[in-house]
Amino acid sequence: MAPYESGDNTGAAEVDDLPTGRRKAARYVVPVAVVGVAAATIGLVPALADSGDPDLPKITAQQLIEKIAKSDVQQLSGTVKFSTDLGLPDLGGLENSLLSGATRSGDGSSADPSAKLTELLTGTHTLRVAADGPDRQKLSLIESAAEYSLIHDGKDVWGYDSKSNEVYHGTSDQDGKGGKDRKGHKEELPATPKDFADEALKSVDDTTSVTVDGTVHVAGRDAYKLLIKPKQSGSTVGAISIAVDAKTGMPLKFTLTPSSGGAAVIDAGFTQVSFAKPAASTFAFTPPKGAKVTEEDDQAQKAPGKDSLKPGKDSLKPGGDFAKGLGGDDFAKGFEGGDGFTVLGKGWNTIATFDTGSKGGVPSGSAGGDLGGFLGSLGDRVTGKFGKGMVFSTRLVNALITDDGKVYAGAVTKDALVKAANAAK
Known part of the structure; x- marks a missing residue:
């Protein structure tokens, strides 16, 4: 079967x-x-x-x-x-x-x-x-x-x-x-x-x-x-x-x-x-x-030292156990404990968000050179009340990186990430 x-x-x-x-x-x-x-x-x-x-x-x-x-x-x-x-x-x-x-x-x-x-x-x-x-x-x-x-x-x-x-x-x-x-x-x-x-x-x-x-x-x-x-x-x-x-x-x-x-x-x-x-x-x-x-x-x-694991430093690896659970609150709560991480929503629609402190967003297109073209091919540009950003998608976990340096991630759709970013603005 x-x-x-x-x-x-x-x-x-x-x-x-x-x-x-x-x-x-x-x-x-x-x-x-x-x-x-x-x-x-x-x-x-x-x-x-x-x-x-x-x-x-x-x-x-x-x-x-x-x-x-x-x-x-x-x-x-x-x-x-x-x-x-x-x-x-x-x-x-x-x-x-x-x-x-x-x-x-x-x-x-x-x-x-x-x-x-x-x-x-x-x-x-x-x-x-x-x-x-x-x-x-x-x-x-x-x-x-x-x-x-x-x-x-x-x-x-x-x-x-x-x-x-x-x-x-x-x-x-x-x-x-x-x-x-x-x-x-x-x-x-x-x-x-x-x-x-x-x-x-x-x-x-x-x-x-x-x-x-x-x-x-x-x-x-x-x-x-x-x-x-x-x-x-x-x-x-x-x-x-x-x-x-x-x-x-x-x-x-x-x-x-x-x-x-x-x-x-x-x-x-x-x-x-x-x-x-x-x-x-x-x-x-x-x-x-x-x-x-x-x-x-x-x-x-x-x-590596603990500072290298903080948002805005050399690595974006969150604190706590990354992506605990397969969905719902446990997914987002896996990010808790890292500096600046907060959780939005409930149940299977929870989203983890943090501020990288880096402005300018993800480089894309000719403005970003070869790297920008490569990253642009992996993500989708989106706009909303929050401004502009890029969504990187898999079949399970999606992440929105806004041009003002904020990240929204979860086992939710692209539309749900944009809605969360708009609401947080």
């Missing part, structure tokens, strides 16, 4: 009153708060799964969310196909270099997870994953002639890039839930259907519709489909479909389709999965002979 099917949701109950705000997901379980509020607000009217293959018992949206929350899969191994299509222009591979370079400095290791895992932001990838409780996980990015592995074994976190024969070594935090990057931030880049499902459920509030949308086979297992859709217009998110394993409650597949239609923006799903205990050797790692080993503490000393 297709990764996302609208189906007939007649009789499906909706989540209308879940509270807004950020919710911290546990590594293996959706927060209990989500379950409690869901039980109180979804209602008791059965949301029948559409007829299809497999033929599973009836289930409500409330029950399916509870099933995800109660899922406590500690041991698994499998293969995940991971595809992203943000609609970025073809830069001949330059985009990957820019994404990786943005998180590295000086002599940073190519095995640093904060650099390597950004490759997941473009294209289609094959991942092998394994877990044995909270203290042992392994994720391997399989490439045509190389492999990158991120291994958490007790207190040790190892990154190994076979292409460059480089190793990155760090330590996990005290609660044993993963490693940290060179700036002390936990490595939490979503990579599995479970990761994305946790983020999507954080965005569920009174601006969101949640229904059961039939059944599906994923990696040879029977699953229900949970469908999440913004009620508001103006969001670039069309729908989120989560295939939930009927037996364990673990998300097996995550698909985000844009409101503009077409291929999925994010499609992550298991092609093979086993819930047997992985062999202990899966998580054992010893640096290969001749490999260059970079220690976390050594690389931290080479990290």
Whole structure:
């Protein structure tokens, strides 16, 4: 069956009153708060799964969310196909270099997870994953002639890039839930259907519709489909479909389709999965002979100073965790904590804005020379009560940079950004 099917949701109950705000997901379980509020607000009217293959018992949206929350899969191994299509222009591979370079400095290791895992932001990838409780996980990015592995074994976190024969070594935090990057931030880049499902459920509030949308086979297992859709217009998110394993409650597949239609923006799903205990050797790692080993503490000393991360300085990287959540308040609140960042709107239409302090906007056309022509080809000039500016668009996240140096960004349409800029004027 297709990764996302609208189906007939007649009789499906909706989540209308879940509270807004950020919710911290546990590594293996959706927060209990989500379950409690869901039980109180979804209602008791059965949301029948559409007829299809497999033929599973009836289930409500409330029950399916509870099933995800109660899922406590500690041991698994499998293969995940991971595809992203943000609609970025073809830069001949330059985009990957820019994404990786943005998180590295000086002599940073190519095995640093904060650099390597950004490759997941473009294209289609094959991942092998394994877990044995909270203290042992392994994720391997399989490439045509190389492999990158991120291994958490007790207190040790190892990154190994076979292409460059480089190793990155760090330590996990005290609660044993993963490693940290060179700036002390936990490595939490979503990579599995479970990761994305946790983020999507954080965005569920009174601006969101949640229904059961039939059944599906994923990696040879029977699953229900949970469908999440913004009620508001103006969001670039069309729908989120989560295939939930009927037996364990673990998300097996995550698909985000844009409101503009077409291929999925994010499609992550298991092609093979086993819930047997992985062999202990899966998580054992010893640096290969001749490999260059970079220690976390050594690389931290080479990290850029905090002033370089402020708006208006050399980098426009916001404070806090960038783009937390897949939409709604969590997206914009990921910018909070950076100097000058504010949040406009609510729900799936929230927009983060800040002032770069730089006048003149983005150079374009002949006035900007070759650079201006290049940037002009990537963005669209817009005008409004706010003045003039340029919108840079992807299929999920859009950003408006005005000529007076203000930036408006969010998982919203170009028109929504212009409207926000006009209102703020």
